[in-house]
Amino acid sequence: MARSISKGEATREAILEAGLSLAREVGLSALTIGELAERVGMSKSGLFAHFGAKEELQLGVLRAAQQRFDDEVARQAFREPRGLARMRALFGRWLSWTAAQPQGGCVILSAAGEFDDRPGVIRDHLAQQQRGWLQGLARLVGQAIEAGELPADTDEAQFAFELFGLILSSHHHVRLLSDVGFLQAAHAGLERLIGNPPRRPG
């Protein structure tokens, strides 16, 4: 039975959709209930009924961004068998996703830059999200080891760190220099990483 979405949930979804878009334009830290109320044509008190505070709204937007990433990147890649096939699928979809983001780019990466020096619930959430990504990437490496596709002493955490660097370098260069050649450079970097992976100290 399909889950029916209540009117309240639908409104919440629409608010988060507008919130994502506004966060891309002005940055997550500038996303306030007042600004967003104006954008969606609701009263501030109406918005407060859904999000009691600015931080709650900002967290909601971050979770919505993560949800989209999960739907459009991770879930699709996880249809591939464990091991390098899944890793390459995730990497490729992730790259395409960062390049295809509307103006303002990846909300989560931008927010990490904005909040890395602002202690509080948003930074804590971003840090937790980041740790989760690194762990998830390390698990993909571990599965490739189990599948016999990478050496047994591959350093999973180091592999995840370097893979993330290729994504960041691609995101940075594609967006700033408007040159999609940097997507190819990231793919080449992943193949080099796979062909000669970092090893755990013996």
Add this chain to the structure above:
Amino acid sequence: MARSISKGEATREAILEAGLSLAREVGLSALTIGELAERVGMSKSGLFAHFGAKEELQLGVLRAAQQRFDDEVARQAFREPRGLARMRALFGRWLSWTAAQPQGGCVILSAAGEFDDRPGVIRDHLAQQQRGWLQGLARLVGQAIEAGELPADTDEAQFAFELFGLILSSHHHVRLLSDVGFLQAAHAGLERLIGNPPRRPG
């Protein structure tokens, strides 16, 4: 004869110093002549005498940030002989520099995130700066090839792209997760890059 600094130049330096600090707090895009005048205790018209428009002030701040990077990172590293010694010195100083930045982190990297979707003189300047860095890094790789320390068919541009990714991944993780272990991960990544560099298609 030491170059004497006029009062006008000294004032300009002080304004840029305060501008750098304010840009770290609020982002370069929010750096306006009015905000900065308040910060330095000058009149808006006084500031206008030094920087005729917001963009001119923002460009001045970006150039001041680059100047510091050149003084504290590049110039020091260039005392090392050409080749891997210079590359390792630059990389190490660059990493330390990103980790040691005051709250707000690297002004240039932050600005790249803010302006990558805002066409105009600031984005053009950032893109040019970025191309210059990639070319400079590729030159360091070329010098290591000439010194016989890297294979002759090393792909200089790909090497530069991946090296930049290690810096970005380290900057991102150290600042967000407050874990300097990621500096070590970047160094390990550079050694892997040197030990098994990307090759030009044959």
